[in-house]
Amino acid sequence: MILPILAYGDPLLKREADEISEDYPDLNTLIENMYETMYEASGVGLAAPQVGLPIRMFIVDGSPFAEDEEDEFDPKAEGLEGFKKVFINPIIEEESGEEWSFREGCLSIPGIREEVFRKENLIITYFDENWQLQEESYSGYAARIIQHEYDHLEGILFTDKLSPLKRRLLAKKLNGISKGDTDIDYRMKFPARKKQRS
Numbered sequence: 001m002i003l004p005i006l007a008y009g010d011p012l013l014k015r016e017a018d019e020i021s022e023d024y025p026d027l028n029t030l031i032e033n034m035y036e037t038m039y040e041a042s043g044v045g046l047a048a049p050q051v052g053l054p055i056r057m058f059i060v061d062g063s064p065f066a067e068d069e070e071d072e073f074d075p076k077a078e079g080l081e082g083f084k085k086v087f088i089n090p091i092i093e094e095e096s097g098e099e100w101s102f103r104e105g106c107l108s109i110p111g112i113r114e115e116v117f118r119k120e121n122l123i124i125t126y127f128d129e130n131w132q133l134q135e136e137s138y139s140g141y142a143a144r145i146i147q148h149e150y151d152h153l154e155g156i157l158f159t160d161k162l163s164p165l166k167r168r169l170l171a172k173k174l175n176g177i178s179k180g181d182t183d184i185d186y187r188m189k190f191p192a193r194k195k196q197r198s
């Protein structure tokens with residue numbers, strides 16, 4: 001089932017999410033629905049708060065990124081092939097390396113892409129969908145996707161990481177998105193839309 005993705009301006013996107021326990025109801029169905037929703041919107045990551053659930057979980061599938069980069073060898077794309085995972089109650093234990101810039105986008109903020117600086121490498125611990133505790137290291141685009149999704153669990157959007165000037169320049173467009181002023185081809189819920197389209 002495709003779930004509506006909350007658009008910029010929804011207070012839930014600004015809220016810190018809560019950990020879940022192993023008896024969280026219908027977790028497998030939720031994971032399936034989140035994958036379906038993410039693929040429908042052509043995303044490489046989706047966090048539970050984006051579908052209206054304030055819980056600490058996100059999914060990723062970095063393989064579209066791996067395909068994009070096949071012409072030229074790009075060390076940042078390493079490890080993306082088959083990078084399809086569910087992260088439950090994740091903790092980024094450590095970030096290291098140089099900060100590098102990448103034009104990020106977000107399914108909750110359609111039509112806007114901006115340069116965001118983040119560190120190259122990270123170590124993350126989390127539970128997988130079978131509730132096995134994992135500890136893994138990532139770098140490049142895989143780390144980038146994780147950092148972006150992890151921020152959603154903290155109530156942080158990539159636009160929060162832009163300079164005040166940049167944010168001011170984007171304010172009108174962001175305000176428009178929250179009112180539904182965007183031409184997306186996936187299902188969204190707009191916090192400030194006067195009339196919901198049927």
Ligand code: NI
Pocket residue numbers: 105106107108148149152
């Ligand atoms: Ni996002």
